[in-house]
Amino acid sequence: MNCGTCKEISCDNIFKDVPTEELMRISRSKVSNRYQKGQNVNVQGNPVFGAYCICSGKLKLSTTCPETGKETIFRICGPGDIIGFRALFAGELLQATITALEPSEVCFFSREEIQRILTRHPEVLLQVARKFGKMLGNAEKTIASLTQQSVKQRYALLLVSLHNSHGDSVENKINLKLTREEVASLIGTTSETVTRLTTEFKKDRLIDIRNKFYFILNKSKLASLSEGGMTVESTPPGFFSARTLEFFQ
Template sequence: MTFIISLKDKLNRKPLETPHHCQMCLSHQKSTFSDLSNDAKDELSRLKTCVSFRKGQVIIHEGARPQGVYCIHNGKVKLYTMGTEGKEQIIRFITNGELIGYRSLLSDEPISASATALEDTFACYIPKSSFFKVIEENPKFSLKLLKMSCHELGEAGKMITSLAQKNVKERLAEILLILRATFGEDEEGYLNISLTREEIANMVGTATESVIRLISELKKEGYISSKGKRIAVADRGALQQIANIFE
């Protein structure tokens, strides 16, 4: 079964409409599955389930053993672990076309980080049997997964170094740059993601009060601007200097 989708059909579809077939998905080009053959996409589409999540709803919990992966069709998701005293440490964000849960499926271990929708999110749940069949039959896809896994390992290493060696202001500047690179900016130049100060603090790894103080400090210095929860990067170069990031 192969679907031929015209560009017109794709443009006519609302972004949140549930895709019955991976070929029809608007996030398809960004997706990990983009290079797969039509047969492989048929296999993925055959058993998948579309699950919708409300803003703030938990998608997956640390410690569970889901026997499949989630591919985000539309939405923004935070990945975090629970520290002692129930404090969240945000590890990273997931957006359209990215996968959740593939590493625990490959390693046959429980999920190591929880995921919560930051806005109304649609995801496709692909069962283990379809996912593994596609891996076995598509060496290029397996290599892509390996690359993704290695990349995430590298990013985790960078995060450990950042948490261990950088001060809070340096980490905050780095996080703001990461958020800008991941989600981009809206028409007014604000980051295209709405995070509470607590969530930013959970990503930086500090107290909410410190983040509030440092955001107003960066604002006074003219490096960022803010309006309610929204933040805009005004001087990227200066933030890079503060964060000790060299391009």
């Protein structure tokens, strides 16, 4: 994929204001790789040598408890998202494992290339600051959600948020396959509770599940159910973890 013609960069990517000719030069320096579902892009604890830009597909950022093996998902990323900036700027090791949720194409930009881009195009820093600001706001909402909302409200909010970020407005379908365990990790509960609430939501005609995809049947009722001191908006998935800001890698 050529950065100069990438539609994800032209939309809401931090490189969106970089001139096309510069994007063409950047494109020649990147490394593009394809990953299958379940394949790791990078692993928690590794040194950070650059940043990743998702061209297509979806990735999750997660950690696994060494004692229990329990996975905690901190963020779900889609096309146009950048992963690695926070750890790169902070000079830290990678704080989460990056795994493909579906076949994905990911571009890697080296530390040296990113530093060159930021030096020549300070407007990119403004976009990075804007992204960090959104992540901070989402982290604050997370704390409110985990302390003030019931699991049922958090599940409803997750579904509305995922539909806003990864939804198909024609079919009302969430274009993302998540297991019960992954959903449970995102909202801080057990897979058994997710199963019970899913059955309840289906009975109330709020959602349907076909071929492992969620279909939103009544978004307004889900949004109303999710309200509990929080405003439902197009919030990037993953804000349910209280450490979301830390994992703007």
